Amino acid sequence: VLERADFGEVANVMKHHGFDGADAMLADLGMSSYALDDPQRGFSFRLDGPLDMRMDSRNAIRARDIVNEESAEELARIIYTYGEERASRRIARMIVEARRRSPIETTGELRAIVERALGAHRRGGAHPATRTFQALRIAVNHEMESLAALLRDGPARLNPGGRMLVISYHSLEDRPVKERFRELLRAGGYAAIARKVIKPSAAETSRNSRARSAKIRCIERSAP
Structure with missing residues (x-):
């Protein structure tokens, strides 16, 4: 079944x-590799596509909704809590500054904002946008709440x-x-x-x- x-x-x-x-x-x-490698799903900063990140397309909230509508304080909380990103406040401020000019619609646009905030490279090999993208994906899909329910029941x-x-x-x-x-x-x-x-x-x-x-x-x- x-x-x-x-x-x-x-x-x-x-x-x-x-x-x-x-x-x-x-x-x-x-993550499903098929979803990760599909630019239309918006999970990866490696591929430019719509800023979506929904595991289930029936859900209403997309990553672009969070990025464009949440306050700087809430964005910083999401990025720090779910991405364990120490520079969360700086990234959140730059997101808010960028969206004042025009809405942030694509993964490429968000990647560029994080790179401006942190630099294009980070020691240790991971791309600087990795933690921010992870955090938004977790928030969009309520992954920690789902895991808590699974472990409880x-x-x-x-x-x-x-x-x-x-x-x-x-x-x-x-x-x-x-x-x-x-x-x-x-x-x-x-x-x-x-x-x-x-x-x-x-x-x-x-x-x-x-x-x-x-x-x-x-x-x-x-x-x-």
């Missing part, structure tokens, strides 16, 4: 289809012996997964499948560079 829904809706989706429990849950929190929906596995790609995602799984282990009724976080091998990352930051954590619901 295929269902177009959000991670946070797992309990309602299972109930709707009459599933009392699951033997396995796999949540891949990463998902484990209780496992059958005895069922496993829940989460693949995260940055610390903002991995931190709540780690904390929630530790909480469940301390409370009892669940067991850890691996003592340490599972990371891709050098051979895998050489074949697929986008896997390099992936982290897997997994728990199993104990038998009653």
